[in-house]
Amino acid sequence: MGEGELYRKGFGNKAAVRQKLADDFHHSDVVRRIKSNDYRLELGDISLHMAREMGFCYGVERTVQYAYETLEVHPDRDIYITDEIIHNPQVNEKLIELGMKFLYGRYSCGKKVEELQPSDIVLIPAFGVPVADMAKLKDRGCILVDTTCGSVLNVWKNVERYSKEGVTAVVHGKYTHEETRATISQVTKYPQGKYLVVKDIPETHIVCEFIRKGGDRTTFLEHFRNSVSKDFDPERDLQRIGLANQTTMMSSESLAIQKLLRAAMVDRYGEPEIARRFIAFDTICSATQDRQDTLSALLHSTRLDLVLVVGGFNSSNTGHLAELGSEKAPTYHVENEQGLVSADEIRYRDPKSGLVVTAHGWLSSGKLSIGVTAGASTPDNIVGRVIERLLEIRGISLEKLDPQPVAP
Numbered sequence: 047m048g049e050g051e052l053y054r055k056g057f058g059n060k061a062a063v064r065q066k067l068a069d070d071f072h073h074s075d076v077v078r079r080i081k082s083n084d085y086r087l088e089l090g091d092i093s094l095h096m097a098r099e100m101g102f103c104y105g106v107e108r109t110v111q112y113a114y115e116t117l118e119v120h121p122d123r124d125i126y127i128t129d130e131i132i133h134n135p136q137v138n139e140k141l142i143e144l145g146m147k148f149l150y151g152r153y154s155c156g157k158k159v160e161e162l163q164p165s166d167i168v169l170i171p172a173f174g175v176p177v178a179d180m181a182k183l184k185d186r187g188c189i190l191v192d193t194t195c196g197s198v199l200n201v202w203k204n205v206e207r208y209s210k211e212g213v214t215a216v217v218h219g220k221y222t223h224e225e226t227r228a229t230i231s232q233v234t235k236y237p238q239g240k241y242l243v244v245k246d247i248p249e250t251h252i253v254c255e256f257i258r259k260g261g262d263r264t265t266f267l268e269h270f271r272n273s274v275s276k277d278f279d280p281e282r283d284l285q286r287i288g289l290a291n292q293t294t295m296m297s298s299e300s301l302a303i304q305k306l307l308r309a310a311m312v313d314r315y316g317e318p319e320i321a322r323r324f325i326a327f328d329t330i331c332s333a334t335q336d337r338q339d340t341l342s343a344l345l346h347s348t349r350l351d352l353v354l355v356v357g358g359f360n361s362s363n364t365g366h367l368a369e370l371g372s373e374k375a376p377t378y379h380v381e382n383e384q385g386l387v388s389a390d391e392i393r394y395r396d397p398k399s400g401l402v403v404t405a406h407g408w409l410s411s412g413k414l415s416i417g418v419t420a421g422a423s424t425p426d427n428i429v430g431r432v433i434e435r436l437l438e439i440r441g442i443s444l445e446k447l448d449p450q451p452v453a454p
């Protein structure tokens with residue numbers, strides 16, 4: 047089949063879906079009240095402090111808007127999304143409720159790409175899709191609505207450039223994450239393209255050790271068996287490296303990884319060779335950076351008894367916010383208000399182990415200062431419901447209270 051139409055800027059009917067988006071995701075009275083009260087609110091014995099940047103980022107706003115525009119323009123067509131549109135279960139479930147279907151992943155409807163018809167519409171999520179998947183979709187001739195975020199495209203541009211110049215792309219990310227899979231696939235556009243994905247500092251040390259001293263190729267490849275390109279040879283392919291990140295990683299970790307790899311390259315090849323052998327670009331997106339920075343600012347400016355981080359358990363950037371919070375205060379990453387079971391019990395994702403656990407005695411009595419933030423894929427109305435649930439289990443009625451300024 048020939049290629050179908052490709053839309054990269056939605057259908058130009060934002061005005062028609064604005065109200066629906068506000069109703070389904072944005073509207074939260076309590077969030078609005080907190081924001082308009084300088085991001086603080088005192089309610090009974092609870093002082094709430096909200097990070098100044100939280101919730102939907104520009105990329106997520108855009109991808110969800112394009113999904114709604116597509117539904118509005120093509121109410122009679124079959125509309126598919128390749129996989130989760132963003133890492134937030136409520137948003138994905140809302141799209142299913144509106145009639146969208148998913149091709150892969152936890153919400154898969156079972157339809158195969160080979161069965162798609164030219165009349166079908168397929169949305170590409172903000173993470174993008176791997177090069178081979180995009181080629182298959184184009185081959186089906188269906189209408190494609192590509193919502194890949196501009197910040198992700200920027201990473202791809204760097205990775206492509208590395209491949210073109212024969213430089214191995216070293217990507218700080220999780221090789222199972224949709225965005226990273228799409229990013230590393232960019233190297234396949236070039237016969238000499240190579241990649242290596244490192245997920246954290248310990249893995250970076252393994253790479254640095256190999257750069258400095260060489261080592262056992264088989265052991266190296268066994269460790270990175272899922273995260274290197276085909277026929278990767280560490281001796282040959284670590285001689286010139288270019289760095290990139292999954293856009294949602296912890297920026298401090300990415301920076302540390304960059305420094306470690308640079309130092310290893312200097313040790314092996316000497317400073318004069320560095321310009322030729324080592325390239326680094328910070329590709330953490332500004333939305334991720336802003337959410338991390340404003341939470342850090344809040345943690346440093348305010349004594350918090352605990353922090354609530356709201357977002358999908360599989361959301362990378364939300365998980366990193368929880369990690370950041372847990373460095374300063376007990377931090378609970380909840381997906382929605384149901385996580386706040388009672389004043390005694392909370393169900394949350396532990397930022398250290400990554401496991402979803404239940405804790406008791408999380409909400410002590412007496413005055414409490416509570417920080418609130420949310421990942422880039424979390425709509426304001428879910429943050430609002432979490433806050434309302436918190437107040438409910440403390441017996442605080444939102445309606446009866448006027449906002450009082452809170453001392454910093």
Ligand code: SF4
Nearest residue numbers: 103105195197293331
């Ligand atoms: S987190 Fe960053 S890269 Fe991801 S969708 Fe949002 S703006 Fe784009």
